[in-house]
Amino acid sequence: MKIHVLTLFPEMFDGVFGSSILKKAQEKGIVDIQVTNIRDYSDNKHKQVDDYPYGGGAGMVLKPEPVFHAVESITEGRNPRVILMCPQGERFTQSKAEELAEEEELVFICGHYEGYDERIREHLVTDEISIGDFVLTGGEIPAMAIIDSVVRLIPGVLGQEASHIHDSFSTGLLEHPHYTRPQEFRGMKVPDVLLSGNHQKIEEWRMEQSIKRTFERRPDLLKNIELTPKQLEYLETLKRKNEKS
Missing domain, CATH: 1.10.1270.20 (tRNA(m1g37)methyltransferase, domain 2)
Structure with a gap:
């Protein structure tokens, strides 16, 4: 699977993607995760990616041009699922993770500031996903959580292929208690x-x-x-x- 993450803060992903299961999955060649700075696709000499909202209001809005340019550049004419991290989106569940784990390529857009230009939402993305009814500073942490949840379902990622089958929510029920040594x-x-x-x-x-x-x-x-x-x-x-x- 190819996974692309578009963000204004790529350094936030270093620890998560460079550790544990996600790191091993990349080393095995099972998944290829690329993190892209949205600012690299700004046509503004100051690398500005946000602007004031039309009609007034507090906060700044992520501009459409750099986001469209970034997605079009990294997908090169392919049509993968493009996922917008958004508190207004569909609530993320284990069944959604299982659905996304069947894809060959995913693109995650992590916003900041007040929100996105609506044209990104209407004409670029295929899915809007939220991890809960609360607001975070940006979409980076939700993207990390979803990617971790999805990648562990890909065959070959976990040490034992059946490891995830009895996880909480996989069967619809919470998982049973576990015990190990000492007795x-x-x-x-x-x-x-x-x-x-x-x-x-x-x-x-x-x-x-x-x-x-x-x-x-x-x-x-x-x-x-x-x-x-x-x-x-x-x-x-x-x-x-x-x-x-």
Whole structure:
């Protein structure tokens, strides 16, 4: 996959893209991430990329010319998904990450200042994405989060191909608890079932814990997924216990 990031602050990405899984994915040649400074495509001698909004108002607006020129230059006639980081956009989810992970090329536009010239939104981008109902200084941090979420889904990136399958939200449920050595720490013990060697019981325990954790922490998620009869039965048991308490 090719990933392009357009930003006014390319140095913000050095640590994230040069570390951990993202670094290894690039070293393996699985993903090619290029960060481009939008100012490099300004036709202004002062490299200005923003201006005052027509009609008045506070703040500065990102101009269309450098953004259009940058996208057209780096894509060279190709038509990849062009993603605008925007608080007005579609809420980012794991299913969106899975969708984007199927693409061969992605372009992320990170804005700053008051916002974007509307022509960027209407005539250049294919997707507008938000990571939540809050406002940040710019689109760089959301872009980092989305790219990390997408790249780890590409085959070959994670050490074990099934590592992401049971992640929280991948199944619609929150992930079950994990334990490792030591078996006992300060009187806190690993659940016996995980030491039993009975893989069927372990999977049943993990399924129940996943439903329990979702029910307790994110019950809203349960409205959007289809549970098996066995999962529904366990969920009803949890609800009855909750009503009694």
